[in-house]
């Protein structure tokens with residue numbers, strides 16, 4: 001398995017609320033009430049650790065790149 005990396009893509013008040021796997025682009029929301037930054041980070045990290053990367057075809061990857069480039 002190629003190495004994968006967790007990236008936090010959204011924070012609210014400095015608390016991570018959404019992470020993505022840079023390898024397969026799966027998203028990991030911290031959607032339950034969280035008391036602080038470390039707890040939110042841990043919740044996202046836990047989902048990241050548990051997921052299996054599923055490679056996608058080039059067309060899907062290209063479409064996602066366009067969407068990410070055009071969002072705020």
Ligand SMILES: [Zn+2]
Pocket residue numbers: 004021022023024025026051052053054
């Ligand atoms: Zn992945």
